[in-house]
Amino acid sequence: MRKGNKKKALSIYPNKMYIFxxxxxxxxxxxxxxxxxxxxxxxxxxFNGINYQYNFVGLKNYIKIVxxxxxxxxxxxxxxxxxxxxxxxxxxxxxxxxxxxxxMKGKTLFRTAAYLPALFSAIVVGFIWxxxxxxKSGMIASLMNLFGLNGDNxxxxxxFRTALVGIxxxxxxxxxxxxxxxxxxxxxxLDESLLEAARVxxxxxxxxxxxxxxxxxxPTITINIILNVISGLKAFDYAFIMTNGxxxxxxxxxxxxxxxxxxxxxxxxxxxxxxxxAFLLIIIITVSMLIYLNKKEVEL
Amino acid sequence: MVKKYKENRxxxxxxxxxxxxxxxxxxxxxPLVIVLSSSFREKDxxxxxxxxxxxxxxxxxxxxxxxxxxxxxxxxxxxTTGGSLAIIILIAxxxxxxxxxxxxxLGRGLYYFFIAGLIIPSQMVIVPVAxxxxxxxxxxxRFTPMLMFITCSLPFSTFLFTGFMKGxxxxxxxxxxxxxxxxxxRLFSIVYPLLKPAIVxxxxxxxxxxxxxxxxxxxxxxxSNQYSLPVAMIQFLGDKENPAQWNILFAACVxxxxxxxxxxxxxxxxxxxGIAAGALKG
Numbered sequence: 001m002r003k004g005n006k007k008k009a010l011s012i013y014p015n016k017m018y019i020f021x022x023x024x025x026x027x028x029x030x031x032x033x034x035x036x037x038x039x040x041x042x043x044x045x046x047f048n049g050i051n052y053q054y055n056f057v058g059l060k061n062y063i064k065i066v067x068x069x070x071x072x073x074x075x076x077x078x079x080x081x082x083x084x085x086x087x088x089x090x091x092x093x094x095x096x097x098x099x100x101x102x103x104m105k106g107k108t109l110f111r112t113a114a115y116l117p118a119l120f121s122a123i124v125v126g127f128i129w130x131x132x133x134x135x136k137s138g139m140i141a142s143l144m145n146l147f148g149l150n151g152d153n154x155x156x157x158x159x160f161r162t163a164l165v166g167i168x169x170x171x172x173x174x175x176x177x178x179x180x181x182x183x184x185x186x187x188x189x190l191d192e193s194l195l196e197a198a199r200v201x202x203x204x205x206x207x208x209x210x211x212x213x214x215x216x217x218x219p220t221i222t223i224n225i226i227l228n229v230i231s232g233l234k235a236f237d238y239a240f241i242m243t244n245g246x247x248x249x250x251x252x253x254x255x256x257x258x259x260x261x262x263x264x265x266x267x268x269x270x271x272x273x274x275x276x277x278a279f280l281l282i283i284i285i286t287v288s289m290l291i292y293l294n295k296k297e298v299e300l
Numbered sequence: 301m302v303k304k305y306k307e308n309r310x311x312x313x314x315x316x317x318x319x320x321x322x323x324x325x326x327x328x329x330x331p332l333v334i335v336l337s338s339s340f341r342e343k344d345x346x347x348x349x350x351x352x353x354x355x356x357x358x359x360x361x362x363x364x365x366x367x368x369x370x371x372x373x374x375x376x377x378x379x380t381t382g383g384s385l386a387i388i389i390l391i392a393x394x395x396x397x398x399x400x401x402x403x404x405x406l407g408r409g410l411y412y413f414f415i416a417g418l419i420i421p422s423q424m425v426i427v428p429v430a431x432x433x434x435x436x437x438x439x440x441x442r443f444t445p446m447l448m449f450i451t452c453s454l455p456f457s458t459f460l461f462t463g464f465m466k467g468x469x470x471x472x473x474x475x476x477x478x479x480x481x482x483x484x485x486r487l488f489s490i491v492y493p494l495l496k497p498a499i500v501x502x503x504x505x506x507x508x509x510x511x512x513x514x515x516x517x518x519x520x521x522x523x524s525n526q527y528s529l530p531v532a533m534i535q536f537l538g539d540k541e542n543p544a545q546w547n548i549l550f551a552a553c554v555x556x557x558x559x560x561x562x563x564x565x566x567x568x569x570x571x572x573x574g575i576a577a578g579a580l581k582g
Contacts, residue, residue, distance in 0.1 A: 012470075012477045017398045020487070021410060024395035024454050030436075031451040032417050035428030042428070049427055099321050112568070113325040116332065119560045121512035121530040124553045131349075131546060132331050139334060142350050173328065178575055185576030205313075223579050234421040236515075241537075255423040262427050275424040282419050 036279070043272035049262055054269075061273035070257060071277060078254045081168050082232030088172035089228055090221070093179030098209060100180075101187045111184070115177035122174070126241030129170045133157050133242075157243055160250035167238035167251060175231065179224050186220030187213065222293045229289060233282050254278040339551040349546070364552035368532040369525065374559065376442050377528040381511045384449040388457055388506060389499050395454070396461035397487050401470075411462060417455035422448070422515055430519060442526035445516035453506040460578055464498035465491060497577055504567075504574030511560060529556045 043061055047054040065071045096114055100107050117125065132139040135155040144151030156166040190213060198208050214221070236255040243251040245260060252260070258278065261271035337352040342359040364370075399411045429448065438444060468491050476486050514530035521527060524535075533556050536549050564571055 012474060013398075013401045014483075015402075017402065017483050018406070020394040020397050020483075021399070023391045024414075024458060025410070027391075027447070027451045028414065028417060028454050031429055031432060031447060032420065032425065032454075035425040035432060036420060038428040038431075039424065096321070096324065099317055102317065104317070104321070108568075110321050110325055111572075113329050115572075116329060116561075119508070119564055120553075120557050121514060121533070123514045123530045123533045124556050127533070127536065127549055127553055128331050128335055131335075131550075137348075139331060139349070142348055146350070181572055181575045182579045185573075185580055189580075220580065227579065230419055233419075234423075236421070236423050255421050259423045259426075268427055271427065278424065279420070282421075286419050 039272040039275045039279075041272075042268055043276050045269050045272075047268040047272075048266045049268035049271075050266065057269065061269045062277070065270060065274055065277070070252075071274065073249055074252055074254045074257045074274070074278075075281065077164055077250070077252055078233060078235055081164055081171075081235045081253060082229060084165065084168035085171055085175065085232035085235075086225055086228040088168065089176035089179045090224055092172065092176040093224065094183050094221075096176075097180045097183035097187055098213070101184060111180075114180055117174045118177040120174065122237040123241060125170060125174050126238055129173075129238075130242055133166060158247060160247045163243055163247060163250045167242055170238050170242070171232075171235070175228070179228065182224055182227075183217070183220060186217040190216055218296070222296075225293065226286070226289060230286065233285065254281075335550045335553055338547050339554045341547045343545070343547050345547060360547040360551040361555065363548050364555055367548070368529075368535070368552055368555070369527070370532075370555055372525055373527050373529045373532040376526060377511060377530075377559070380442060380446050380449065380517075380528055381507055383443070384446045384453070384510050385503050385507055387446075387450050388453050389502055391450075392454060392457035392502065393461045393465070393492060393495060393498075394487070395458045396465050397491070399458065400462045400465035411459075414455050414458045417452075418459075422452065426515075426519055433520070440520055440522060442517075442521060442528070444520040445513075445528075448516045448520075449510045449513070453502075453510070456578070457502045457506060460502060461495065461498050464495050468494050497573075500570050501574040501578040504571055505578045508560070529559075532556075 044056055044058060045054045046057050046060075096110075100110055104110070120128070133156050135141060135158065136152055138154075140156075141151035141154045144154055156162045195208060195212060198212055203211075234255055235253040236259065239245055239251045239253050239256040240259065245252045245256050254274070255278070258271050258274050261267050261274060333352065334349050337354075338349045339360055340353070340357060341347075341355045342357045343363060345355060347354065395410075395414070399407050399414075401407075433444065433447070438447070472490060472494075473486050476490050481490070512530055514528075514534060517528050517531040518534060521531065524532075533552060536545075536552055
C-alpha cells in the first residue's frame, strides 16, 4: 500500500531525510538519555561520584532510602509543593488574565507589571525574597510592624511548618506571569460574537466565564496545568538558594535531595536510586494527567 | 451599540476590577521597587528600606560592578546565550523536518522520544553528564555549559518546530521539487523562512531560561572570569545574612536583571506572542 498510494509523497520525502535529525539526536542521546540510563546502573552500586573503585550493592541503596524515610519525606514535600505551584499560578494567572481581557484601560501596563518577575533569574529572585522574608528587618516583618502587628515573630522560612509554603510563594510570584500570558492568548482566540450573543441573552459575566469562556479555553488550561506540574515536580531552585533544604528536612524536595546526596554526601549510588524512583514517579504523574485532562477536554 | 454602552458605563463592578488589578500589581512589584530604591543608597545607609528613594548614589553600583566583574560576566552571558540559540535554531528545525513530513512509525517515534526529554530534571542527570563530558575530553571553559543549554532546549524546540512545520503546505515544496530543488535547498530556502514565528518563539522562551540559568555554569565553570551573570551572583550568597551588605546585593540584582528588562521593553510584543505561541501551538 505504501508503495502504491504514497509513491508521490515518498519521492519528495525520501528516507534519507532522516539525516537531518542526526546532529540533534546525537546531542540529545549522549548528554540526556545516556546519562539517564547510567543512573539505573549506578543505583545498584556504592559509587561516590569520584572514585571509580566501586562495588555492586544490589538493592541496598533503594532499601536505605525507603527505610530511613527519605523517599516518603521528599515525595511528600515535592507533591505538596507541586500542588501549591499548580493551583497558585493557575488561579492567579487565570484571574488576572480574565480581568485584563475585559477591555481595560492600561492593560499593557498591568500586564507588564504582572509579567516582570518572570524575567528575573532564580538566583536574583532568591536574593530578593530572602530580604522580603527576613525576620525583624525584612519587608514583610517591617510592614507588619508598621501596621501594629507583631512583625518580630514573622519568620516563614525558619519554621518547618511554613518554609515549604514560603518558597512555593516565591516560585508562584515568578511563574504566574507566564501562565497569565498563555491564558490571555487563549482568551483572545474566543469568538467575540458568541460572547456577545450570550450577553444579549442576559447571561451574567460570572455565568459567561464558567459556562462559556472556561470550557472554550480548556486546551489552554490543560497546557498550563501540565507545564506547571512539570516545573513543580522539578522543584529545586529555592530550596537550594533560600533554605538549603531546611529547617530540618522540611524543604527537601526530590531534586534537592538528589543534589544533596550527590554533591554534599558524595553518595552517587543513593542519588541514583532516588533519581530512578523520582523518574518513575514523574512519568506516572505526567502520563496519567495527560490522559485524564485529555478525556476531560473532550467531555467539556 | 449595547456593548459600547455597557462597557463605558462606570459601574461598581468596573471600579472594583480596577482597584483589584492596581492593588494586585502593587503587591507583585513592591519587592522590586524596594530593591531598586535601596540599590541607589550608599552601602552603609541602614535606614529602613521601606522609605523609598531617599538617596540617589551610585556608590553601591560601583562596588557591585567591580565585585561581579560586570563587563566580563555580561560578555560571557551574551556569548553563551547567543551561541546556544544560534545552534538551536539551526539543528532543531533540521530535526523537526523529517518528524513533520515523514508519516512513518520512525518519524512519530522520534517525535515522542524528543518530547519525553521535557520531564527529566537537570539535577538528576548532572553527575553522569559531567562524567560524560570528562570522558569525551571536553575542556571546562565558559562554553561547556552551552552543550547542556542546547541539549535541554531540544525537546521543546523540536516539538515547536514540528508543530509549525506541519502548518507549512506541502504543495510549496512539491513545486520546488519539480524545479529540481533538493532536500537541503527546500528546507533552508523554502520552509525555513516560513517558520519565523517559531524561531521568534524559540529564541524568546529558550533564551530566557538559558540567560537566567545558574546551574550548569555553576557545575562546569571554575574560573571566575568565565562566569555568566547569574553565576557571578552566587558569590553574594554569603552576604544574604548580613544586612550591611544589602544595598550592594540589591545593586547587583538590578545589574543582573537589567539586560533582560531592557530586551523586554524593546521586544515586548515578540516576548508576549512568543511565549503564547510556544505553549498554544502544541
